[in-house]
Amino acid sequence: MKILRAIAVLLLVGLLSGCGYNAIQRQDEAVKAAWSEVLNQYQRRADLVPNLVNTVKGYAQHEERVLTEVTNARAKVGTIQVSADTVNDAQKLAQFQQAQGELSSALSRLMAVSENYPNLKADGLFQNLQAQLEGTENRITVARNRYVQAVQAYNTLVRSFPNNLTAKMFGYQVKPNFSVENEKAISTAPTVDFGTGAPAPAASAH
Secondary structure, eight states: OHHHHHHHHHHHHHHHHHTTHHHHHHHHHHHHHHHHHHHHHHHHHHHHHHHHHHHHHHHOTTOHHHHHHHHHHHHHHHHSOOOGGGGGOHHHHHHHHHHHHHHHHHHHHHHHHGGGOHHHHHOHHHHHHHHHHHHHHHHHHHHHHHHHHHHHHHHHHHHSTTHHHHHHHHTOOOOOOSOGGGHHHHHSOOOOOSSSOOOOSSOOOO
């Protein structure tokens, strides 16, 4: 009986391997790793916001509306609870994406305001913060694109025969991805113009 059980286990392992079980496991872990990097880069940006806002406020006290928008957008990001399971919840992923998009837009408006304040642009701390922000936006773009690709590869795997049978047996489902409506925002970092003197969107009156 022990020999028969061992044979049965070996046959089951071989069957599952042939039906993509190991591949599904690897790709699922790849999605989790890509998601962790997305969260890491967004957190890096959120950590920059308080110092950035305080630095701008020191030179542009009258830009209260823009400063408030950035602060509120960051606060909203902080209220969204995210984890590894968020990648399986389309609604939570959409909420996360929307909040991050609002913060991106608010930061773009804040940086545009700096064009109106030469002393602010010349401030060493501000220059350092803007360089960190620019670098972080680039890292976010890379992390998001890798996540999108990881989810696409996973979804293709679990929908393909015979892998789909194994996926159904073990409860692996298609994962939601960043929405098509915001495809441009996903693949392109928000424009942060530090030197062209482009007019800022409707700022508060000085």
